[in-house]
Amino acid sequence: MDPESDNVLLNQHLNLEKIEKYLYRSTYQQVNPGGRNIFGGQVIGLGLIAACDTVEPGYNLHSLHCYFLKGGLDQPILYQVEATREGSTYCSRSVKAIQNGLTLFTMQCSFKKPESDSFEHQFKMPDVPKPEELKDTSQLLQNWIDDTDPSDENFRGILRSYRMMVDRDTYEVRPCYPQRYRHETGLEPWDCVWIRSKQPLGDDAHLNKCVAAYYSDMHISIVSSYPKPHIPGTFQFLTSSLDHSMWFHHPFRIDDWLLYKMESPHTANGRGFSVGRFWSQDGKLVISVAQEGMIRTLKAKL
Numbered sequence: 001m002d003p004e005s006d007n008v009l010l011n012q013h014l015n016l017e018k019i020e021k022y023l024y025r026s027t028y029q030q031v032n033p034g035g036r037n038i039f040g041g042q043v044i045g046l047g048l049i050a051a052c053d054t055v056e057p058g059y060n061l062h063s064l065h066c067y068f069l070k071g072g073l074d075q076p077i078l079y080q081v082e083a084t085r086e087g088s089t090y091c092s093r094s095v096k097a098i099q100n101g102l103t104l105f106t107m108q109c110s111f112k113k114p115e116s117d118s119f120e121h122q123f124k125m126p127d128v129p130k131p132e133e134l135k136d137t138s139q140l141l142q143n144w145i146d147d148t149d150p151s152d153e154n155f156r157g158i159l160r161s162y163r164m165m166v167d168r169d170t171y172e173v174r175p176c177y178p179q180r181y182r183h184e185t186g187l188e189p190w191d192c193v194w195i196r197s198k199q200p201l202g203d204d205a206h207l208n209k210c211v212a213a214y215y216s217d218m219h220i221s222i223v224s225s226y227p228k229p230h231i232p233g234t235f236q237f238l239t240s241s242l243d244h245s246m247w248f249h250h251p252f253r254i255d256d257w258l259l260y261k262m263e264s265p266h267t268a269n270g271r272g273f274s275v276g277r278f279w280s281q282d283g284k285l286v287i288s289v290a291q292e293g294m295i296r297t298l299k300a301k302l
């Protein structure tokens with residue numbers, strides 16, 4: 001599935017070795033910033049790559065549903081795929097991520113052949129500034145550093161460290177409402193950003209969906225914390241994905257700008273529920289997302 005390019009996203013973050021039929025292994029694990037466990041979006045993306053590799057041409061991924069059962073460590077992970085259905089229109093796959101003999105993650109994926117005569121409707125894309133009119137998160141962080149009192153070197157150091165982490169990301173984000181970025185006061189629990197891969201990915205539909213699944217877990221859980229003031233990069237919350245679902249509606253390229261709107265209808269009892277939608281620049285709704293995640297302040301007892 002790899003396009004002809006040397007890129008860290010595919011050769012490191014989403015690099016998967018095929019051991020035998022229906023069995024795969026990843027050796028590089030991305031540890032959550034400020035956390036102990038590996039990043040859930042990477043596990044989704046790798047599991048999806050494994051599932052897609054077992055499907056015959058002509059079937060398009062249309063949905064996935066997964067549960068995170070245990071936090072993973074920075075050690076190799078096995079991805080075991082089971083062909084649970086082979087139909088003339090639909091086929092499905094079950095995926096397990098296994099580490100040290102324990103199941104960390106399970107996922108069900110459904111694929112189908114295209115239909116051209118179905119009824120269509122969709123939610124309208126929000127009216128927001130175009131990506132070329134906005135600054136990316138690295139630029140916003142630098143502006144924040146410049147605006148901070150030079151005598152407050154501790155806080156400036158926190159922001160510089162966070163900016164270095166953002167600059168190493170394989171994707172670029174441009175917030176549609178930059179005035180909300182600093183979170184210095186409580187905010188309504190929603191956000192809207194443009195997002196794209198920094199590196200070219202080609203036209204492979206499966207690959208673009210795998211990378212979109214990887215990126216979809218990047219921001220959605222933290223939206224549930226917005227009503228409580230906090231500073232990006234200071235890791236005032238302990239968050240971890242519990243379950244994650246996606247529905248793929250239309251073809252897209254994740255190395256082109258997609259608008260990602262996220263909102264959290266409810267947070268309580270240590271869990272935050274969030275939903276998201278991706279639109280392409282021409283206004284097509286291409287992906288819907290739903291996730292529930294653990295969210296605790298770091299003062300809470302684990």
